[in-house]
Amino acid sequence: MDVKDFYYDLPQELIAQDPLEDRSSSRLMVLDKATGEVEHRHFKDIVDYLRPGDCLVINNTKVIPARLYGVKEGTEAKIEILLLKRKENDVWETLVKPGKKCKIGTRINFGEGLLTGEVIDIVEEGNRLIQFHYEGIFEEILDQLGQMPLPPYITHQLKDKNRYQTVYAKYDGSAAAPTAGLHFTPELLEQVRAMGVEIAEVTLHVGLGTFRPVKESDVLKHHMHSEFYRIEQSEADKINRAKQEGHRVIAVGTTSTRTLEAAADEHGVLHETSGWTEIFIYPGYQFKVIDALITNFHLPESTLVMLVSALAGREHVLHAYEIAVQERYRFFSFGDAMFITAK
Template sequence: MKTADFYFDLPQELIAQDPLEDRSSSRLMVLDRKTGEIEHHIFKEVIDYLNPGDCLVVNNTKVIPARLFGSKEGTEAKIEILLLKRKENDVWETLVKPGKKAKPGTIISFGDGLLTGEVIDVVEEGNRLIKFTYDGIFEEILDQLGQMPLPPYITHQLKDKNRYQTVYAKHDGSAAAPTAGLHFTSELLEAIKAKGVNIAHVTLHVGLGTFRPVKVEDVTNHHMHSEFYIVEEDQAKLINETKQRGGKIVSVGTTSCRTLESATDDQGVLHAGSGWTDIFIYPGYQFKMIDRLITNFHLPESTLLMLVSALAGKDNIMAAYEEAVKERYRFFSFGDAMMIL
């Protein structure tokens, strides 16, 4: 299977640069994977495709304002840091630009010394381990100094940090938002619950690997970055009981999907627990837990496009994307949504 098989031509102007005023007024393409049939809706009409006894599974991770701008002590050279993974309390794996200015031993100052970081090691792919020193609570300082780490294809500055968070974001730890969830409002979620649909939460802290292009010609040679997930005992019980009763498991986003598929055994039972997953889902994969998927429109040749192709069939997805371009759907993080039935 070739990476080039997942290429499509995407006009630059269809990449959404700003979130809509009303989260749930984005467009929704509904794709029937058995027939390939496509319908066009508004996102809030997603409720019409959810039935009493189904379970909507959301990822309640919270994006941290992980982009920091500082200066190197001694030379005052400007350095940008992106927090990727917390290794220990105050030690983080980071992406540093420009990396050549960040040799081990380098001290970087942020916010006039409110936060300082020492480069203690170089890890794979040139990332740096940085130990931070500060007075007070790290999260509060980060909130004060950090910026939201928007994807590289978004060039506009975000006016309101909360627009890159889902309304149910709870656990700090992501370097990117689980963007399919950005379409839900509290009102829509309440209406979904009132219809008799259960809402379950899992946590997967999204890493920047989600934007990493597939650089190999053969898809099967691509290696995913690992991401940390948590499935709580009561949530696993709710999801398993839904499945046993014949309700549909509707995954909100590829991150919820990857969490569920990582923590489900070959008998189709979801296990509570936490750990790291580098699951790579591409055509040929047999889904063990999810029945339906709500997702955004993804980059050409991306692992996310491969995941949705595994669920809906590559031909169906490529035809749906061609239709989305023709109908001028908005793409990527702040774009429109698709529901795969």
């Protein structure tokens, strides 16, 4: 399977730079995974496609303001750090720019010494382990000094940090937002619940590996980075019940999808669990849990395009993306949505 099989041509101006004023007014393309037919709606119309008994699965992770700007002690050289994974004792795995200035032993000051970090190790692909020192509560300092880690294709400054956060974000830990959920408002979720649709919550802390380009031409040689997930028994019960009663399980986002598919046993049954997943879903994969997916439009040749192609078929997905380009849909994190389902 060649990575070029998942390429499509995207004009730069269709990459959404800012979130819409009203989250639920983004456009919605409905793709029939069986026939490839598409319909054009708005996101708030998602209620027309949901049925009582369906189980909507959302990822309640919260994005931390993980981008920090500091200066190197001794030279005052500017250093940018992205927090990737929390280890023990205030040690984080980080992505550092410029990396060559950050050898083991390098000390970095942030916010005029409010926070300091020392490089204690170099891990795979040049990431650094940094030991942080501070007084007070780390999350509060981070909130004060950190910026939201927007993807590199978004060049505009985000005016409101909460717009890169779902309205149901609960548990700190992500380096990127589960963006399919950005379209939901509290009112829309209430409307969904009132219809008799069950809403189940899972947690997957999104790492930047999700967006790492596939550098191997052979897709099967690509290695996914691990991400932490958790499912509580009460939520597993909701999903299992929907499946047992013949209702649909609809994942909101590729992160919810990966959580469910990684956690399910061979019969597609979920139990309370937590752990790390490196699951890589591409065409040929047999889904154990999900029946339908709400998602955004993803980067060409990305693992996310491969995941949606596994659900709806590569030809159907690429044809739908071609239509989305013609119809001037907005792409990527702050862009429009797609609902992949079958009638």
